[in-house]
Amino acid sequence: MASERIALTKFETEVMSVLWRLGEATVREVQDAIDRNDRPAYTTVQTIIQRLEQKGAVRRTRKEGNALFFEPAITRKSVYRRLVDELLDLVGGSQPLVAHLVESGKLSLDDLKAIEKAAKKSRK
Amino acid sequence: MASERIALTKFETEVMSVLWRLGEATVREVQDAIDRNDRPAYTTVQTIIQRLEQKGAVRRTRKEGNALFFEPAITRKSVYRRLVDELLDLVGGSQPLVAHLVESGKLSLDDLKAIEKAAKKSRK
DNA sequence: GACGCTCTACTACAGTTGTAGTATGCGTCA
DNA sequence: TGACGCATACTACAACTGTAGTAGAGCGTC
Numbered sequence: 001m002a003s004e005r006i007a008l009t010k011f012e013t014e015v016m017s018v019l020w021r022l023g024e025a026t027v028r029e030v031q032d033a034i035d036r037n038d039r040p041a042y043t044t045v046q047t048i049i050q051r052l053e054q055k056g057a058v059r060r061t062r063k064e065g066n067a068l069f070f071e072p073a074i075t076r077k078s079v080y081r082r083l084v085d086e087l088l089d090l091v092g093g094s095q096p097l098v099a100h101l102v103e104s105g106k107l108s109l110d111d112l113k114a115i116e117k118a119a120k121k122s123r124k
Numbered sequence: 125m126a127s128e129r130i131a132l133t134k135f136e137t138e139v140m141s142v143l144w145r146l147g148e149a150t151v152r153e154v155q156d157a158i159d160r161n162d163r164p165a166y167t168t169v170q171t172i173i174q175r176l177e178q179k180g181a182v183r184r185t186r187k188e189g190n191a192l193f194f195e196p197a198i199t200r201k202s203v204y205r206r207l208v209d210e211l212l213d214l215v216g217g218s219q220p221l222v223a224h225l226v227e228s229g230k231l232s233l234d235d236l237k238a239i240e241k242a243a244k245k246s247r248k
Numbered sequence: 249g250a251c252g253c254t255c256t257a258c259t260a261c262a263g264t265t266g267t268a269g270t271a272t273g274c275g276t277c278a
Numbered sequence: 279t280g281a282c283g284c285a286t287a288c289t290a291c292a293a294c295t296g297t298a299g300t301a302g303a304g305c306g307t308c
Contacts, residue, residue: 009265013214027285044267046286051265066274066285080215080224087211090137091204094231095239098222100204102243107218112240115219116233119226133295151255168297170256175295190255190304 006055006074007082011040015048016057016072016079024061024071130179130198131206135164139172140181140196140203148185148195 008016018033019025025033031045049070052058059073091097101107132140142157143149149157155169173194176182183197215221225231 010210011266017214040266041268042285043269047267048265050287065276068286077224081228083211083214084221084224084228084230086134087207088230090141090207094225095235097208098225098231098235098239099242100208101218101222102239103246104205104208106208106212107222109240109243111219111222112236112243115222115226116236118223119233119236122227135296164296165298166255167299171297172295174257189306192256 006057006079008052008055008057008079012048012052012055012057013079013083015045015052016074016076019058019070019072020076024069026064026067026069028067030070130181130203132176132179132181132203136172136176136179136181137203137207139169139176140198140200143182143194143196144200148193150188150191150193152191154194 014034015030018030022029022033027042027046027049030049031039031042034040034045049058053060053070057072057074058070061069061071063069088094088097091100098107102109102112138158139154142154146153146157151166151170151173154173155163155166158164158169173182177184177194181196181198182194185193185195187193212218212221215224222231226233226236
Protein backbone atom coordinates (compact mmCIF):
# COMPACT_ATOMS: atom_id res chain seq x y z
CA MET A 1 0.00 0.00 0.00
CA ALA A 2 1.04 3.57 0.32
CA SER A 3 1.17 5.00 -3.17
CA GLU A 4 4.61 6.48 -3.36
CA ARG A 5 5.89 9.42 -5.38
CA ILE A 6 5.80 11.55 -2.29
CA ALA A 7 8.68 13.97 -2.22
CA LEU A 8 10.07 14.66 1.22
CA THR A 9 12.39 17.42 2.29
CA LYS A 10 15.45 16.80 4.37
CA PHE A 11 13.79 17.68 7.61
CA GLU A 12 10.65 15.77 6.77
CA THR A 13 12.77 12.73 6.07
CA GLU A 14 14.44 13.16 9.42
CA VAL A 15 11.10 13.15 11.15
CA MET A 16 10.04 10.09 9.21
CA SER A 17 13.18 8.36 10.40
CA VAL A 18 12.15 8.93 13.96
CA LEU A 19 8.69 7.60 13.27
CA TRP A 20 10.00 4.52 11.53
CA ARG A 21 12.21 3.91 14.51
CA LEU A 22 9.54 4.46 17.13
CA GLY A 23 6.65 3.04 15.17
CA GLU A 24 4.29 5.58 16.63
CA ALA A 25 4.84 8.82 18.47
CA THR A 26 3.49 12.15 19.58
CA VAL A 27 4.89 15.46 18.42
CA ARG A 28 6.64 15.79 21.75
CA GLU A 29 8.25 12.40 21.43
CA VAL A 30 9.47 13.17 17.96
CA GLN A 31 10.96 16.41 19.13
CA ASP A 32 12.71 14.67 21.99
CA ALA A 33 14.05 12.03 19.65
CA ILE A 34 15.66 14.55 17.35
CA ASP A 35 19.25 14.51 18.30
CA ARG A 36 20.81 17.78 17.27
CA ASN A 37 22.53 20.70 18.81
CA ASP A 38 20.01 23.11 17.37
CA ARG A 39 16.89 21.23 18.24
CA PRO A 40 13.83 22.71 16.56
CA ALA A 41 10.98 24.21 18.55
CA TYR A 42 8.02 22.08 19.44
CA THR A 43 5.78 23.93 17.01
CA THR A 44 8.31 23.49 14.25
CA VAL A 45 8.15 19.75 14.59
CA GLN A 46 4.41 20.05 14.77
CA THR A 47 4.33 21.91 11.46
CA ILE A 48 6.48 19.31 9.77
CA ILE A 49 4.29 16.49 10.98
CA GLN A 50 1.26 18.40 9.79
CA ARG A 51 2.78 18.74 6.34
CA LEU A 52 3.66 15.08 6.33
CA GLU A 53 0.07 14.34 7.17
CA GLN A 54 -1.14 16.45 4.27
CA LYS A 55 1.24 14.64 1.96
CA GLY A 56 -0.08 11.35 3.18
CA ALA A 57 3.24 10.22 4.60
CA VAL A 58 1.92 10.03 8.12
CA ARG A 59 -1.40 9.28 9.74
CA ARG A 60 -3.01 9.73 13.13
CA THR A 61 -3.54 6.62 15.10
CA ARG A 62 -5.00 7.48 18.45
CA LYS A 63 -5.32 10.05 21.15
CA GLU A 64 -4.08 9.88 24.68
CA GLY A 65 -5.11 12.73 26.90
CA ASN A 66 -5.23 15.45 24.32
CA ALA A 67 -2.11 14.32 22.55
CA LEU A 68 -2.28 12.74 19.13
CA PHE A 69 -0.15 9.81 18.06
CA PHE A 70 1.22 9.52 14.56
CA GLU A 71 2.60 6.65 12.57
CA PRO A 72 4.28 6.36 9.17
CA ALA A 73 1.95 5.79 6.24
CA ILE A 74 4.73 5.11 3.75
CA THR A 75 7.55 2.66 3.99
CA ARG A 76 11.11 3.46 4.78
CA LYS A 77 12.14 1.44 1.79
CA SER A 78 10.18 3.50 -0.70
CA VAL A 79 11.71 6.68 0.58
CA TYR A 80 15.20 5.26 0.55
CA ARG A 81 14.69 4.05 -2.95
CA ARG A 82 13.86 7.53 -4.08
CA LEU A 83 16.83 9.05 -2.33
CA VAL A 84 19.22 6.44 -3.58
CA ASP A 85 17.92 6.69 -7.11
CA GLU A 86 18.47 10.40 -7.13
CA LEU A 87 21.99 10.02 -5.88
CA LEU A 88 22.73 7.28 -8.37
CA ASP A 89 21.53 9.50 -11.17
CA LEU A 90 23.99 12.12 -10.09
CA VAL A 91 27.04 10.02 -9.47
CA GLY A 92 26.39 7.80 -12.43
CA GLY A 93 25.43 4.43 -11.01
CA SER A 94 25.92 2.26 -8.01
CA GLN A 95 29.33 0.96 -9.01
CA PRO A 96 30.94 4.39 -8.82
CA LEU A 97 29.07 5.10 -5.62
CA VAL A 98 30.32 2.03 -3.83
CA ALA A 99 33.77 2.56 -5.22
CA HIS A 100 33.66 6.04 -3.75
CA LEU A 101 32.62 4.64 -0.40
CA VAL A 102 35.47 2.17 -0.33
CA GLU A 103 37.96 4.69 -1.57
CA SER A 104 37.00 7.26 1.01
CA GLY A 105 37.25 4.71 3.76
CA LYS A 106 33.55 4.70 4.55
CA LEU A 107 33.25 1.04 3.72
CA SER A 108 35.85 -1.60 4.43
CA LEU A 109 36.67 -4.69 2.46
CA ASP A 110 35.36 -6.69 5.36
CA ASP A 111 32.06 -4.88 5.06
CA LEU A 112 31.93 -5.78 1.42
CA LYS A 113 32.55 -9.41 2.16
CA ALA A 114 29.91 -9.47 4.83
CA ILE A 115 27.36 -7.99 2.46
CA GLU A 116 28.33 -10.45 -0.22
CA LYS A 117 27.90 -13.34 2.10
CA ALA A 118 24.53 -12.14 3.33
CA ALA A 119 23.34 -11.56 -0.22
CA LYS A 120 24.33 -15.02 -1.33
CA LYS A 121 22.55 -16.54 1.56
CA SER A 122 19.32 -14.64 1.13
CA ARG A 123 19.29 -15.33 -2.58
CA LYS A 124 19.16 -19.11 -2.41
CA MET B 125 42.02 24.32 -3.11
CA ALA B 126 38.36 25.14 -3.15
CA SER B 127 37.18 25.54 0.39
CA GLU B 128 34.17 23.29 0.50
CA ARG B 129 31.03 23.57 2.62
CA ILE B 130 29.17 24.89 -0.37
CA ALA B 131 25.62 23.62 -0.43
CA LEU B 132 24.21 23.00 -3.88
CA THR B 133 20.62 22.46 -4.89
CA LYS B 134 19.56 19.68 -7.16
CA PHE B 135 19.55 21.80 -10.26
CA GLU B 136 22.80 23.48 -9.37
CA THR B 137 24.37 20.07 -8.98
CA GLU B 138 23.06 19.09 -12.37
CA VAL B 139 24.71 22.10 -13.93
CA MET B 140 27.94 21.33 -12.12
CA SER B 141 27.81 17.83 -13.58
CA VAL B 142 27.74 19.28 -17.04
CA LEU B 143 30.66 21.54 -16.27
CA TRP B 144 32.70 18.73 -14.80
CA ARG B 145 32.05 16.77 -17.91
CA LEU B 146 32.83 19.55 -20.37
CA GLY B 147 35.55 21.17 -18.35
CA GLU B 148 34.53 24.59 -19.52
CA ALA B 149 31.41 25.88 -21.19
CA THR B 150 29.18 28.82 -22.00
CA VAL B 151 25.65 29.18 -20.71
CA ARG B 152 24.38 28.11 -24.10
CA GLU B 153 26.51 24.99 -24.09
CA VAL B 154 25.32 24.04 -20.64
CA GLN B 155 21.72 24.49 -21.67
CA ASP B 156 22.28 22.33 -24.74
CA ALA B 157 23.94 19.67 -22.64
CA ILE B 158 21.02 19.37 -20.27
CA ASP B 159 19.22 16.32 -21.40
CA ARG B 160 15.65 16.53 -20.25
CA ASN B 161 12.20 16.65 -21.72
CA ASP B 162 11.46 19.93 -19.99
CA ARG B 163 14.64 21.72 -20.81
CA PRO B 164 14.93 24.97 -18.87
CA ALA B 165 15.03 28.33 -20.61
CA TYR B 166 18.34 29.88 -21.47
CA THR B 167 17.96 32.55 -18.82
CA THR B 168 17.12 29.94 -16.24
CA VAL B 169 20.42 28.23 -16.79
CA GLN B 170 22.04 31.61 -16.76
CA THR B 171 20.58 32.38 -13.35
CA ILE B 172 21.77 29.08 -11.94
CA ILE B 173 25.28 29.63 -13.20
CA GLN B 174 25.19 33.10 -11.76
CA ARG B 175 24.23 31.71 -8.37
CA LEU B 176 26.94 29.11 -8.63
CA GLU B 177 29.37 31.89 -9.33
CA GLN B 178 28.24 33.79 -6.26
CA LYS B 179 28.68 30.67 -4.18
CA GLY B 180 32.15 30.22 -5.52
CA ALA B 181 31.40 26.91 -7.18
CA VAL B 182 32.13 28.20 -10.64
CA ARG B 183 34.43 30.81 -12.12
CA ARG B 184 34.75 32.68 -15.38
CA THR B 185 37.66 31.70 -17.53
CA ARG B 186 37.54 33.69 -20.73
CA LYS B 187 35.41 35.49 -23.23
CA GLU B 188 34.84 34.59 -26.83
CA GLY B 189 32.85 37.08 -28.80
CA ASN B 190 30.69 38.38 -26.01
CA ALA B 191 30.05 34.98 -24.49
CA LEU B 192 31.61 34.04 -21.17
CA PHE B 193 33.09 30.65 -20.45
CA PHE B 194 32.74 29.05 -17.04
CA GLU B 195 34.59 26.26 -15.34
CA PRO B 196 34.09 24.42 -12.04
CA ALA B 197 35.83 25.92 -9.04
CA ILE B 198 35.09 23.01 -6.74
CA THR B 199 35.77 19.36 -7.28
CA ARG B 200 33.24 16.76 -8.17
CA LYS B 201 34.60 14.67 -5.36
CA SER B 202 33.90 17.22 -2.65
CA VAL B 203 30.32 17.58 -3.80
CA TYR B 204 29.80 13.86 -3.99
CA ARG B 205 31.22 13.48 -0.54
CA ARG B 206 28.67 15.88 0.81
CA LEU B 207 25.79 14.19 -0.95
CA VAL B 208 26.90 10.75 0.10
CA ASP B 209 27.45 11.80 3.67
CA GLU B 210 23.96 13.19 3.87
CA LEU B 211 22.48 10.02 2.51
CA LEU B 212 24.56 7.91 4.84
CA ASP B 213 23.33 9.92 7.78
CA LEU B 214 19.80 9.17 6.75
CA VAL B 215 20.05 5.51 5.96
CA GLY B 216 22.35 4.83 8.86
CA GLY B 217 25.72 4.08 7.32
CA SER B 218 27.28 2.68 4.23
CA GLN B 219 26.71 -0.94 5.12
CA PRO B 220 22.91 -0.59 5.02
CA LEU B 221 23.16 1.50 1.90
CA VAL B 222 25.14 -1.06 -0.04
CA ALA B 223 22.96 -3.81 1.30
CA HIS B 224 19.98 -1.90 -0.03
CA LEU B 225 21.65 -1.58 -3.43
CA VAL B 226 22.33 -5.27 -3.64
CA GLU B 227 18.93 -6.19 -2.35
CA SER B 228 17.14 -3.98 -4.83
CA GLY B 229 19.17 -5.39 -7.67
CA LYS B 230 21.04 -2.18 -8.39
CA LEU B 231 24.35 -3.78 -7.67
CA SER B 232 25.33 -7.34 -8.51
CA LEU B 233 27.62 -9.65 -6.65
CA ASP B 234 29.97 -9.44 -9.57
CA ASP B 235 30.06 -5.67 -9.17
CA LEU B 236 30.97 -6.14 -5.54
CA LYS B 237 33.79 -8.50 -6.40
CA ALA B 238 35.12 -6.16 -9.03
CA ILE B 239 35.17 -3.30 -6.57
CA GLU B 240 36.85 -5.46 -4.00
CA LYS B 241 39.53 -6.46 -6.39
CA ALA B 242 40.15 -2.91 -7.50
CA ALA B 243 40.31 -1.70 -3.93
CA LYS B 244 42.81 -4.34 -2.95
CA LYS B 245 44.98 -3.47 -5.86
CA SER B 246 44.97 0.26 -5.30
CA ARG B 247 45.66 -0.18 -1.63
CA LYS B 248 48.95 -1.96 -1.91
C1' DG C 249 28.90 53.14 -39.30
C1' DA C 250 24.25 50.99 -38.70
C1' DC C 251 21.62 46.71 -37.91
C1' DG C 252 20.56 42.67 -36.01
C1' DC C 253 21.56 38.85 -33.16
C1' DT C 254 23.17 37.00 -29.12
C1' DC C 255 24.81 37.54 -24.60
C1' DT C 256 24.93 39.49 -20.07
C1' DA C 257 22.94 41.95 -16.09
C1' DC C 258 19.16 42.84 -13.54
C1' DT C 259 14.58 42.06 -11.91
C1' DA C 260 10.48 39.31 -10.75
C1' DC C 261 7.75 36.08 -8.75
C1' DA C 262 5.39 32.07 -6.99
C1' DG C 263 6.08 27.74 -4.49
C1' DT C 264 8.69 25.33 -0.98
C1' DT C 265 11.04 24.91 3.34
C1' DG C 266 12.59 25.87 7.90
C1' DT C 267 11.28 28.17 11.69
C1' DA C 268 8.18 29.63 15.14
C1' DG C 269 4.40 32.55 17.46
C1' DT C 270 -0.50 32.99 19.00
C1' DA C 271 -4.91 31.57 20.19
C1' DT C 272 -7.69 28.32 21.81
C1' DG C 273 -9.21 23.69 23.53
C1' DC C 274 -9.17 19.79 26.59
C1' DG C 275 -7.72 17.05 30.75
C1' DT C 276 -6.25 16.66 35.24
C1' DC C 277 -5.55 17.85 39.86
C1' DA C 278 -6.64 20.27 43.83
C1' DT D 279 -15.44 23.01 39.18
C1' DG D 280 -12.04 26.14 38.28
C1' DA D 281 -7.34 26.94 37.07
C1' DC D 282 -3.04 25.41 35.05
C1' DG D 283 -0.56 23.39 31.64
C1' DC D 284 0.27 20.96 27.68
C1' DA D 285 -1.58 19.98 22.91
C1' DT D 286 -3.53 21.33 18.73
C1' DA D 287 -4.94 24.47 14.94
C1' DC D 288 -3.97 28.33 12.55
C1' DT D 289 -1.08 32.01 10.95
C1' DA D 290 3.28 34.23 9.66
C1' DC D 291 7.32 35.00 7.43
C1' DA D 292 11.92 35.18 5.53
C1' DA D 293 15.20 32.52 2.79
C1' DC D 294 15.84 29.52 -0.83
C1' DT D 295 14.69 27.50 -5.42
C1' DG D 296 13.07 27.00 -9.94
C1' DT D 297 11.65 29.54 -13.52
C1' DA D 298 11.88 33.19 -16.74
C1' DG D 299 11.21 38.07 -18.69
C1' DT D 300 13.28 42.58 -20.00
C1' DA D 301 16.70 46.01 -20.93
C1' DG D 302 20.74 47.12 -22.65
C1' DA D 303 25.58 46.12 -24.40
C1' DG D 304 28.96 44.09 -27.59
C1' DC D 305 30.29 41.78 -31.87
C1' DG D 306 30.16 40.59 -36.55
C1' DT D 307 28.36 41.79 -41.10
C1' DC D 308 27.14 44.66 -44.92
